[in-house]
Amino acid sequence: MTTAAQPFASTLDVLARILPAHLLKPRAAIVCGSGLSTLASSLREVVEVPYSALEGFGKSTVAGHKSALAFGLLGPGTGVPVVAMLGRFHAYEGHPLATVTYPIRLFARLGVQNIIITNAAGALNPALPVGTIVTIHDHIALPNLTGPLNALFGPLRSPDHPRFLPLSDAYSSKLRRLAFLAAHRLSLPDSALAEGTYAWVSGPSYETPAEGRFLRAAGADVVGMSTVPEVLAAREEGMAVLVLSLVTNAVVIPERYRSIKEEVKAELAGQTVEQPPAAVVSHEEVLAVGKQKAEVMRNLVAQIIELLD
Numbered sequence: 001m002t003t004a005a006q007p008f009a010s011t012l013d014v015l016a017r018i019l020p021a022h023l024l025k026p027r028a029a030i031v032c033g034s035g036l037s038t039l040a041s042s043l044r045e046v047v048e049v050p051y052s053a054l055e056g057f058g059k060s061t062v063a064g065h066k067s068a069l070a071f072g073l074l075g076p077g078t079g080v081p082v083v084a085m086l087g088r089f090h091a092y093e094g095h096p097l098a099t100v101t102y103p104i105r106l107f108a109r110l111g112v113q114n115i116i117i118t119n120a121a122g123a124l125n126p127a128l129p130v131g132t133i134v135t136i137h138d139h140i141a142l143p144n145l146t147g148p149l150n151a152l153f154g155p156l157r158s159p160d161h162p163r164f165l166p167l168s169d170a171y172s173s174k175l176r177r178l179a180f181l182a183a184h185r186l187s188l189p190d191s192a193l194a195e196g197t198y199a200w201v202s203g204p205s206y207e208t209p210a211e212g213r214f215l216r217a218a219g220a221d222v223v224g225m226s227t228v229p230e231v232l233a234a235r236e237e238g239m240a241v242l243v244l245s246l247v248t249n250a251v252v253i254p255e256r257y258r259s260i261k262e263e264v265k266a267e268l269a270g271q272t273v274e275q276p277p278a279a280v281v282s283h284e285e286v287l288a289v290g291k292q293k294a295e296v297m298r299n300l301v302a303q304i305i306e307l308l309d
């Protein structure tokens with residue numbers, strides 16, 4: 001559950017002592033999803049701050065996530081100061097939601113107004129092949145609808161924070177426009193960047209085929225285990241949010257279950273039955289696609305930040 005007392009003053013103090021003044025006021029923040037921590041490799045004058053030096057931060061325990069913030073400059077000329085979270089916290093790792101969202105709330109206190117949150121996700125929509133980047137325009141968060149996994153549970157944070165946060169405009173249309181303009185500037189093919197709805201599941205188990213079918217029927221295009229708590233915190237703090245999901249695998253939703261009953265009957269009748277092996281998703285596959293697509297994601301994020309006014 002989210003608690004009101006968090007050590008922002010102490011964390012800000014540490015950062016103020018470590019960072020040069022021109023990096024201390026980032027214009028944008030980037031959250032790197034699974035396998036996407038190289039998104040920050042185009043930063044210049046980088047200062048990496050390990051999470052272990054920052055009170056309020058946890059430790060990323062998932063492969064493909066580093067435990068550090070990277071502050072630096074992005075883009076031509078003097079560059080735009082940005083901060084990147086090289087690894088995120090997931091609720092399924094055992095982190096309280098207050099820890100999952102702490103860095104986001106810290107970014108707001110550093111003056112960040114625009115946040116680009118990336119993630120790896122499974123495609124529920126068959127029109128989204130592996131490798132597609134999806135600009136998220138809405139979400140379905142089953143854990144939010146029923147209770148204590150809503151990142152905004154807890155006492156009102158301050159009189160300036162909304163008690164009842166509207167989410168009809170959670171995903172900034174201005175930033176989504178910039179994403180498509182950036183893709184155009186980079187001459188990406190039309191199919192490289194799509195639009196869709198993200199379903200948040202708590203994880204860490206992947207979906208069963210029936211759960212995949214359920215989420216698809218509910219209107220989701222991709223499914224993942226992160227991002228939504230960060231979006232809620234960012235919106236509560238008044239930031240504009242862009243979410244880019246990289247499709248790393250297809251969630252297999254068979255039209256029809258393979259019938260073991262029919263198979264046994266056929267075998268007993270002396271027929272041989274050949275069944276294709278079932279596709280099984282793995283985190284290694286997720287990381288491999290992240291690695292393959294890291295450069296295009298990095299260029300896209302950099303171009304979007306360049307387009308910010």
Ligand SMILES: O=P(O)(O)O[C@@H]1C[C@H](O)[C@@H](CO)O1
Nearest residue numbers: 033034119120225226283286
């Ligand atoms: O942190 P993200 O959402 O990018 O990571 C995804 C969701 C799970 O943490 C993991 C599953 O492979 O990848």
